[in-house]
Amino acid sequence: MSSNALHDVTEEPVIRVDRAGKTYRLYRRPADRLWQFLWPGPKPWFQDFKALDEVSFELRRGEVMGIVGINGAGKSTLLQLVTGTISPSHGTVQTKGRIAAILELGSGFNPEFTGRENVYLNAATLGLTRAEIDSRIDSIIDFAGIGLHIDQPVKTYSSGMLVRLAFSIASSVDPDVLIIDEALSVGDGAFRRHSFDRIMQIKERGTTILFCSHVLFHVEAFCDRALWLHRGKVQMIGEVADVLRPYQEFIDAYAENVNALPFGAEGGPPSHALVAETALAETTASVAGPRRDARIHAVRVRLDDQRGTELHGIALESELEVEIEFVSDPELPTPTAALVISSESGKILGSCMSFTQGVVFARSPEGTGVARLRIEQVPLNKGRYRIGAYLFCERGLHGYGMADPVAHITLHHVGAEQGAYLLNGAWDNGNQAKDQQ
Amino acid sequence: MNRWYFIFVQWFKRDLAGRYRGSWLGLFWPLVQPLAQIAVFTLIFHGFMQVRWPSAVIADTGTSAGSGGAWSYALNVLAGLTVFNFFAEVLGRSPTAVLSQPNLVTKVRFPLLLLPAVTVGAALVHVGVGAVVLVLAAAVAGTWTPQIAWLPLWLLPVVLYGASLAMLLASLGVYVRDIAQAMPAVTSLLMFLTPIFYPLAAIPPNMRTLFELNPVAWAAESLRSLLLDGRPLNLTDWSWHLAISACAAFAAAWVFRRLQEGFADVL
Numbered sequence: 001m002s003s004n005a006l007h008d009v010t011e012e013p014v015i016r017v018d019r020a021g022k023t024y025r026l027y028r029r030p031a032d033r034l035w036q037f038l039w040p041g042p043k044p045w046f047q048d049f050k051a052l053d054e055v056s057f058e059l060r061r062g063e064v065m066g067i068v069g070i071n072g073a074g075k076s077t078l079l080q081l082v083t084g085t086i087s088p089s090h091g092t093v094q095t096k097g098r099i100a101a102i103l104e105l106g107s108g109f110n111p112e113f114t115g116r117e118n119v120y121l122n123a124a125t126l127g128l129t130r131a132e133i134d135s136r137i138d139s140i141i142d143f144a145g146i147g148l149h150i151d152q153p154v155k156t157y158s159s160g161m162l163v164r165l166a167f168s169i170a171s172s173v174d175p176d177v178l179i180i181d182e183a184l185s186v187g188d189g190a191f192r193r194h195s196f197d198r199i200m201q202i203k204e205r206g207t208t209i210l211f212c213s214h215v216l217f218h219v220e221a222f223c224d225r226a227l228w229l230h231r232g233k234v235q236m237i238g239e240v241a242d243v244l245r246p247y248q249e250f251i252d253a254y255a256e257n258v259n260a261l262p263f264g265a266e267g268g269p270p271s272h273a274l275v276a277e278t279a280l281a282e283t284t285a286s287v288a289g290p291r292r293d294a295r296i297h298a299v300r301v302r303l304d305d306q307r308g309t310e311l312h313g314i315a316l317e318s319e320l321e322v323e324i325e326f327v328s329d330p331e332l333p334t335p336t337a338a339l340v341i342s343s344e345s346g347k348i349l350g351s352c353m354s355f356t357q358g359v360v361f362a363r364s365p366e367g368t369g370v371a372r373l374r375i376e377q378v379p380l381n382k383g384r385y386r387i388g389a390y391l392f393c394e395r396g397l398h399g400y401g402m403a404d405p406v407a408h409i410t411l412h413h414v415g416a417e418q419g420a421y422l423l424n425g426a427w428d429n430g431n432q433a434k435d436q437q
Numbered sequence: 438m439n440r441w442y443f444i445f446v447q448w449f450k451r452d453l454a455g456r457y458r459g460s461w462l463g464l465f466w467p468l469v470q471p472l473a474q475i476a477v478f479t480l481i482f483h484g485f486m487q488v489r490w491p492s493a494v495i496a497d498t499g500t501s502a503g504s505g506g507a508w509s510y511a512l513n514v515l516a517g518l519t520v521f522n523f524f525a526e527v528l529g530r531s532p533t534a535v536l537s538q539p540n541l542v543t544k545v546r547f548p549l550l551l552l553p554a555v556t557v558g559a560a561l562v563h564v565g566v567g568a569v570v571l572v573l574a575a576a577v578a579g580t581w582t583p584q585i586a587w588l589p590l591w592l593l594p595v596v597l598y599g600a601s602l603a604m605l606l607a608s609l610g611v612y613v614r615d616i617a618q619a620m621p622a623v624t625s626l627l628m629f630l631t632p633i634f635y636p637l638a639a640i641p642p643n644m645r646t647l648f649e650l651n652p653v654a655w656a657a658e659s660l661r662s663l664l665l666d667g668r669p670l671n672l673t674d675w676s677w678h679l680a681i682s683a684c685a686a687f688a689a690a691w692v693f694r695r696l697q698e699g700f701a702d703v704l
Contacts, residue, residue, distance in 0.1 A: 030703055034612045037696070084546045086701045101544060110451045112458040117450070124447040125547060129440055153458075 012096070013058035014177055014208045015082060020091035021232075022052040022077050051077040052232045054091070061176075062206040066223035066240060068216065068247050074232040075212050079179050082210060097176025100126055102167070111155035115146055115165055118154055122169045136172050143198070144168035145191070164191055171198050178202060181212045190292035193332075196398040216244055221397045252347055294328030294335045294400040297368070299389045301407040303378075308407070315382055315413035316422050320375045324389045330367035333394035334360050337371035340388040340404060341380065349380070349420050355396030381422050382413035445551050445558070452559045467566045471518045475511050478518075478634045483510040490636055512574055512665055517633035519567025520657040523599060525624045526560035531603040532610030532617035539704040549697055550690070553603035560599060564592070571664045582667035591663060591670055595656050597682035604689035608696040611703055632657060652678060 025046035027033045036045040052074040059065055067075050080086045081093045083101055109118050119140055123133045141150050144164040146157075154162060180199065203209055203222065213219055219226060219240065226243035228235040236243045302321040303311035313320075324337050336355040342348045352373060354361070363369040371391075388404025413422065457463045482488040490513050534552040541547040568588060575581055610616045631653045632640070640648050648654055655678055662668040 024702060030612050030614065033699060033703065034609070037699075080543065080701065083544070085543050087698060099546065110455050112454050113451065117454075121447045121451050124444045125541065126545060127440075130443050 013060050014063075014096050015057075015059040015210075016092075016094045017055055017057050017078075017082070018092045018094075020052065020055050020081060020088040020093050021050065022074075022081060022086065023089040024049045024051050050232050052081070052088075052229075055227075055229075055234055056091075057227060057237060059208050059210075061208055062203075063225065064203055064209040064211060064223045066219035066226040066244075067210060067212045067229065068214075068219060068226060068244070069229035069235075070251070072231075073229040075229055076181070077232075078229065079181060079210060079212060082177070083179060095177055098127055098173070099177045099179065100170065100173040100175035101179040101181070102170045109154055109162065109166070112153055114152060115141070115150040115154055115157070118165070119150075119169055122166070123173070126170065126173050127175075128173060140165075140168045140172050143172075143194070160191070167191075167195055171195070171202065174202075175207060178207050178209045179212075180209060193292060193393060193398050193400070196393070216248060218397065220244055221395070292329055292332065294326055294332065294367075294391055294393075296324055296389060296391050296401045296403050297327045298325040299323070299403050299406045300325075301387055301409075303409055311407060311409045313378065313409060313411055315411040316377050316379060316424060318378050318409075318411065320378050320387075320409065322373050322387065322389060324371040324373075324391065326369055326371065326391050328363065328367040328369075328400075330363065330365060332367075334363055334369070335400060336392045336394060336396050337361070337373070338390040338392060338396075339373050340386075340390060342386045342388065342404075343420070344384055344386060344408075346386070349385070353392075353396055355392065355394075377424065378409070378411060379421050379424055380411055381417055381420055382411050383420075384408055384410045441548060441551065444548065445554060448551060448555045449558050452555050453562065467562050468570065471515060471522060471563070471567060471570075474518055475514050478514045479507055479511045482634050483507050488635055488639075508578065509665075512571065512578075513636070513661055514634050515567060515571055515574070516661045516665060517631070517657045519564055519571065520595070520653060520660055521628060521631060521633050522563040522567070523560045523595070524602070524627065524653050524656075526563060527557060527599045527603050528606065528620050528624050528627070530556050530560070531606035532620060534603065534607040535611050535700060536607075536614070536617070536704070542700045542704050549700065550604070550693060553607040553693070554600065556607070557596065557599045557603050561596065564595070568660075568664075571660075575664060580665070580667065582664065584663045584667050584669055587663050587670040590675065591656075591659060594652075594675065594678040594682040597679070597686045598652050598656070601682065601685035601689040604686070604693040608693040608700075611700055612696070627653065652682070 025033070025036070025044075026049050027036070027046045032045040055074075055078060057065070067078060069075050077086070079101070081088055082095060083099055084093075084095065087093075110121065113121065116137070119137055120130075120133055123136075123140075124130075128136070144161070144167075146161055146165055149157065149161065154165070157165070199222075209222070211219060211222055223240045225238060226240040226247075227237045228243050228247050236246065300307065300323040301309070301311065302323075303313045304318050306312070322339055326335060326337070328335050336353065336359075338351055338353040338355075340348055340351040352375075354371060354373075361369045361371050385408065386405040387407045387409060388402060389406050390402045390404070391400040392398065393400065453464070457466055460466065462469055484507070488510070490510050531553055534556045535542065535549060538552060541552070542549065572581075572585060606616060606620075630648070631651055632648070637645065637648060637654060637658050655674065659670060659674070663670060
């Protein structure tokens with residue numbers, strides 16, 4: 001993720017936020033705000049609420065900063081300050097050039113307008129001039145994959161088409177500063193991947209990006225730096241890994257299930273205990289690979305000599321083997337796979353990615369393949385665990401699909417060891433060892 | 438500036454198309470609606486209740502209708518309605534002009550002042566249609582008048598009054614939602630308190646000054662005298678209204694800009 005070469009292009013920061021804060025006046029009713037404006041007497045009509053306090057950072061051209069924090073931490077307020085829709089109550093926020101935001105896709109679409117007319121309306125609203133739209137409209141339509149429907153009223157579009165068109169417009173604005181708020185999981189699988197690539201391109205072009213997401217591996221993959229907000233204050237700011245590690249610990253301790261799924265609500269097949277069973281029967285009837293997409297076709301889980309979805313074994317002894325059978329568009333690079341073991345409550349305990357190991361799975365000409373992972377001595381302590389299988393793009397970023405939980409394993413152990421893991425160590429007699437030396 | 442104009446045109450088209458596209462009569466609706474109103478008014482007030490219009494030119498030239506005829510009444514009502522429908526639409530739609538577009542307020546940097554401007558622009562369509570029909574009808578009746586050349590001047594204060602109302606209501610409407618609810622009542626009151634289906638001369642003299650203060654009344658009466666009576670624009674009155682409407686527009690724009698800072702906090 002080093003884009004240092006780009007940083008040197010201009011020394012001046014594109015975004016400079018200096019001790020910025022936003023204090024909201026909480027009014028009981030909207031009308032009280034008007035009274036305050038008309039009669040600002042000694043008794044105020046509001047209570048103060050600090051949504052953001054003393055936030056400072058600078059971003060140069062091409063830098064990408066992730067913003068993390070639990071709900072209500074002030075993320076949206078910060079994004080609004082940078083967008084310029086609200087002004088800071090204290091401090092200053094300075095930005096240079098055109099700012100665009102990928103959020104609330106399709107706001108302002110007119111259902112009676114054709115797709116083409118809506119492109120003009122929406123792009124003009126986002127700040128493009130007529131000439132710019134004229135020169136980009138073909139690529140916008142092309143990217144959205146709307147085809148001839150572009151001259152039909154958008155009320156006839158499917159919701160997927162609407163979202164695709166909206167994303168295509170928003171990502172064509174070519175701004176100096178781009179603000180992305182949880183907008184990466186739009187459309188179907190094929191388009192999600194497509195839009196992922198588009199944002200990577202925007203990043204590589206040297207656009208400064210503020211990226212806000214609950215999906216931490218997206219933040220980790222995209223961003224150079226990260227800002228952790230908590231109750232309106234900067235909890236931590238710095239290199240992305242340095243911030244995300246303590247943040248992850250914080251969320252885990254926070255008990256609240258902020259572990260948003262990486263695929264959004266509708267991504268991936270719904271509940272997957274079934275996949276392992278049903279798949280065996282229909283392996284031969286394998287369907288043609290999906291266009292511009294990939295998916296998990298079947299998952300087989302084996303613990304020692306048992307197969308199925310509810311398996312029993314012994315801690316630090318049993319061998320776990322998982323086979324993920326996948327189908328993919330042969331024109332796409334080979335997908336990567338990951339295995340995730342989590343506690344019954346859903347907290348991720350450990351994972352293993354094929355991307356990290358640099359393994360490329362062999363595929364048939366139709367794009368099918370099998371990813372296999374073997375863990376020889378499962379190092380988990382006694383308990384019941386969830387096994388989840390994931391299929392990712394070749395960069396290990398975009399999730400094509402998942403099956404989590406695909407099976408549960410229960411491990412038995414006689415000792416009283418504490419913690420989720422059993423350490424694979426060996427005690428022996430220290431005296432003897434010393435004498436021998 | 439050019440960029441603003443481009444955005445304005447896009448939203449203007451959206452506004453009109455949103456209402457009329459997909460309907461059978463489409464952009465003929467701004468024509469059909471006042472015609473239906475005129476037919477009813479003429480039948481009730483002229484036919485049943487014997488309201489008469491003191492007509493100047495039409496009577497003098499002795500053409501078609503003659504003084505107090507149904508034709509003359511209908512044309513006078515059309516002139517009144519043309520003005521009234523413009524203000525009625527501004528009053529009715531401005532309070533939600535900003536309120537109904539929260540994403541433009543909170544999500545993107547958008548010149549929000551364009552929203553009430555679009556409302557005024559769309560309402561001006563009524564004035565345009567009404568003026569064209571008036572001129573055509575006058576031509577058919579043989580009372581074509583060169584005073585039509587005053588129309589652009591006449592329009593100036595009318596647009597400024599409309600814009601002041603629109604900016605004021607659009608910004609206040611964000612905070613006080615009752616405004617949007619109150620407007621239908623206000624417009625129906627306005628309809629009766631403005632000389633639309635009766636002449637200003639019908640008001641008792643001691644009350645007349647009060648009615649003349651109403652800018653909508655001035656707009657309606659001066660449009661009639663221009664197009665129907667063939668009198669030139671009274672430049673003294675016009676200058677006053679131009680000055681007042683310009684001040685009002687500046688004040689309203691100031692209020693809008695002041696209140697605009699809080700829009701994102703409320704929406």
